[in-house]
Amino acid sequence: MSFKRLRRRSGSVAISGLVVAALAFGASGCKHATAMEKLRDALAEDSLERVAEVTKEIVGCRPPLPVAPTQGCLPEMATAFGSKTGFAASPPDQASAASVALLLVREHRGDWAPLADQWMTAMKVGKGAGADSLRLAVAHNMAEAAEAIGKAVVEDPDGVALLKAVTQSVPGACASYAMLGDGALPEKMPPAMAPDHDPCVQRDLSRKVGPGGDYGVGLWRAAAGAIALWKDESAALKAGLSLMDGKAKETVEAKLATIEAATAKSSLKKSEPRVNAALDIGSGHGGGAMAAPTLAPADAGAAHAADAAAPLKKAAHP
Secondary structure, eight states: OOOEEEEEEETTEEEEEEEOOOOOOTTTOOTTHHHHHHHHHHHHTTOHHHHHHHTTTOOOSOSSOSSOGGGTHHHHHHHHTTOSSOOOBTTBBHHHHHHHHHHHHHHOOGGGSOOHHHHHHHHHHOOSHHHHHHHHHHHHHHHHHHHHHSSEEOSHHHHHHHHHHHHHHSTTOOHHHHHHHTTOOGGGSOTTTSTTTOHHHHHHHTSTTSOOTTOOOHHHHHHHHHHHHHHHHHHHHHHTGGGOOHHHHHHHHHHHHHHHHHHHHOEEOOOOOOTTHHHHHHTTOOOTTSOOOOOOGGGTTOSSHHHHOOOOBOOOOO
16 A cells, blocks of 8 residues: 655645555455454444453553553554554554554543544544544544533633543543643643643644633643644544444444534633743743744654644554
8 A cells, every 4th residue: 555745835835745545454464454343343333342352362551551652552552453563653554543542442541642633634534444443432432521521611620520531532632631630730740741831732722723822821721722632633533434434434423423512512711811921932832923842753743733644554464
């Protein structure tokens, strides 16, 4: 399966587009493809019992973890789903998408998967059992979390619950959302992880549906970023429906109706303004019209959806 990358220039800016061919395992003869197909079919049945049954041989990311998920359990899961090269997030492949799907429905830890925009793109353009499993898992968890999203969120406990809901639903959710969702106080968090300074939070706030990278402080700054991420995730899920069929598509469609209804009802308490926003912008943590912060190599490509647009590739098999 091959992908062609087209480049065109507008002024001095290079714009990359991707021509994506549909991914299929049916004629590949891949001996591990059935693991992904069984996961997809169990998720399409909306049966976590069936998911547990068909993945009982996959240890996965069950705590306690000796090393970071991307260094240990996620590569192990991808191998179990048929990858010969381990876990890949940029660009994702079928086995890696299936691994993240299982991570979501089993551990409810979207923050353990890197690069949110890569998984959004995978849901938009990927075709195959792994891509469908990812859509089904995201739809399942987002529908379960809809109650925490679809209301006026104005009290601190509700803001905490919202952050936990997004963390459990969206692959690539900021680690700071997880910390806050588990009850951490912004002022007690490590400075680099605190919502006022975390580049991941700023990136979500800077999404087209967000209020801007220099918005707010503390818990409610993080909540605004999380809702922007949630909205983009919902849009990516809907965009990928045309690549699905059968029971899997029907299940995602039903879940998406719940997700979109909750999103339409969602509203947030307005955050207090940032007193030192200009200083944060100058140090690479602000937003608005300023450039996005410099990202570590592992996050390259996630700053903007256009740069992160990488198709779901076929897993390499032994």
